[in-house]
Amino acid sequence: MQPAYPVIEAISQRLESFAAQRREEATPLGPEAELLAGHAVATLRGGKRLRARFCWWGWRAVAGAVDAHDGAHHDADERAAIGVCAALEIFQAAALVHDDLIDNSDTRRGRPSAHRALEADHREQGWSGRADAFGRAGSLLLGDLLVAWSDDLLEESLALVGDAPQAERRDRDRVAAARAEYARMRRDVTMGQFLDIAEESAWSVAPDDAHAERALRIASYKSARYSVQQPLVIGAALAGGRERHLEALRSFGHPLGMAFQLRDDVLGVFGDAAVTGKPAGDDLREGKRTALVALARPRLARSDRERFDELLGAPDLSDADVGGLRAMIQESGALDEVERLIASYARDADEALAAADLAPDVSEQLRELARAATHRRS
Numbered sequence: 001m002q003p004a005y006p007v008i009e010a011i012s013q014r015l016e017s018f019a020a021q022r023r024e025e026a027t028p029l030g031p032e033a034e035l036l037a038g039h040a041v042a043t044l045r046g047g048k049r050l051r052a053r054f055c056w057w058g059w060r061a062v063a064g065a066v067d068a069h070d071g072a073h074h075d076a077d078e079r080a081a082i083g084v085c086a087a088l089e090i091f092q093a094a095a096l097v098h099d100d101l102i103d104n105s106d107t108r109r110g111r112p113s114a115h116r117a118l119e120a121d122h123r124e125q126g127w128s129g130r131a132d133a134f135g136r137a138g139s140l141l142l143g144d145l146l147v148a149w150s151d152d153l154l155e156e157s158l159a160l161v162g163d164a165p166q167a168e169r170r171d172r173d174r175v176a177a178a179r180a181e182y183a184r185m186r187r188d189v190t191m192g193q194f195l196d197i198a199e200e201s202a203w204s205v206a207p208d209d210a211h212a213e214r215a216l217r218i219a220s221y222k223s224a225r226y227s228v229q230q231p232l233v234i235g236a237a238l239a240g241g242r243e244r245h246l247e248a249l250r251s252f253g254h255p256l257g258m259a260f261q262l263r264d265d266v267l268g269v270f271g272d273a274a275v276t277g278k279p280a281g282d283d284l285r286e287g288k289r290t291a292l293v294a295l296a297r298p299r300l301a302r303s304d305r306e307r308f309d310e311l312l313g314a315p316d317l318s319d320a321d322v323g324g325l326r327a328m329i330q331e332s333g334a335l336d337e338v339e340r341l342i343a344s345y346a347r348d349a350d351e352a353l354a355a356a357d358l359a360p361d362v363s364e365q366l367r368e369l370a371r372a373a374t375h376r377r378s
Helices: 005-029 031-043 050-070 075-103 114-125 131-159 169-205 208-238 243-270 282-286 291-299 302-311 319-332 334-354 360-374
Strands: none
Touching: 005 031, 005 050, 005 075, 005 131, 031 075, 031 114, 031 131, 050 075, 050 208, 050 243, 050 360, 075 114, 075 131, 075 169, 075 208, 114 131, 131 169, 169 208, 208 243, 208 291, 243 282, 243 291, 243 319, 243 334, 243 360, 282 319, 291 302, 291 319, 291 334, 302 319, 319 334, 334 360
C-alpha cells in the first residue's frame, strides 16, 4: 500500500513553496501588499487536506492501473497530480475566507477569521476609517487573490503534462478533461453557496414539506460534489480515466460527500467548540437551514416552532438559547433521522466502492478516507 502521509507532506511542501513565491512577488508593492499576501499564506496552514487526499486517490485509482498495464505513468505526472491537489487546497482556503465573511464568523480553526484578523491589523496600524469595513473589504479581496493563486497553481501543474514538448494527444486530452472538471467544481460550489444563503430567506415562502429536499440539494452542491466527488473525478481525469472510471468514482463520491456534509451539519450544532475551532452552535446563530433544521421544524408543536423560528439566526443567542434550540432539535427526532441518513449514505458509498473494481491499495485508502469523513469530531 502506498503510504498516505508522505503524499500529504508532499502536497503541503508544494503549497509552501508556491505560496512563498507569491508572497515574494508582493514585496515590491510595499508593506500593505505584503500584509495581504501574508494573510493568504496563513490561510493555507492547518486543515485536514481532505479534498487534496480525495484528488490524489482519484488519480491513483487510474494511474495505478496505467502503471500496471503499459508503464505510461511518469514522474512529471505525479508532480502534476500533487500540484493539482495543492491547488484544490488553495481554492478551499478561498472558499473558507468568503464563507466566514458571509456568515460573519469570528473564528476559523481556532484562530481569528480572515476579516477579523484584517480588522485587527487596521486597528494595530492606527489607520483611519472603520476597521470593520476594512476587514470585510480586505477579506473579499483576499478570497479573490486565493482563487487566482489556485488557478495559477492548477495551470502550472497541468503544464507539466499537457504542454510538454513530448506531450501526446492523449496527454492533452486528459489535461483538458481535468481542467473542465475543475471548472465544473468552481461553478457548482459557487451556486451551492448562493443556494445556502438564499435559503436563509427563501425558506419562509417554501412549503414545510419541501424544506428537507431543499436542504439536501444545498448539501449536494455546496459540499458533497465539491468536497468529495469532484476532487476524485479531477484526479481520475488527470490520470486519463475513461468515463467508466469517472462514473464509478462519482457513484462513490456523491453519497460519501452527502454523509460528510450532514456530519458537518451535526457538528455545527452539537460539536465541541474546543475540537471544531468554531463557537458552539454557530450554525444556529447564522440561521443555517440545514437538514437538521428542515427535519425538526415540522415535528415541533406550534408554540415551540414559533419560538424556534424566533431564535434561529439571532446573532446574540445566549448559551441558554443555543441549548434550548439543541434540545428542540434532539427531542423532535431530527438528530436521529440525520444520523440514519448519514449511515445510509455511507452504506451507499461503501457499496459503490466495492463495485468499482479498484486496486486493493486504492480501495483501502478510499475506505479509510470515508471513515474519516463520516466519523469525525471536527
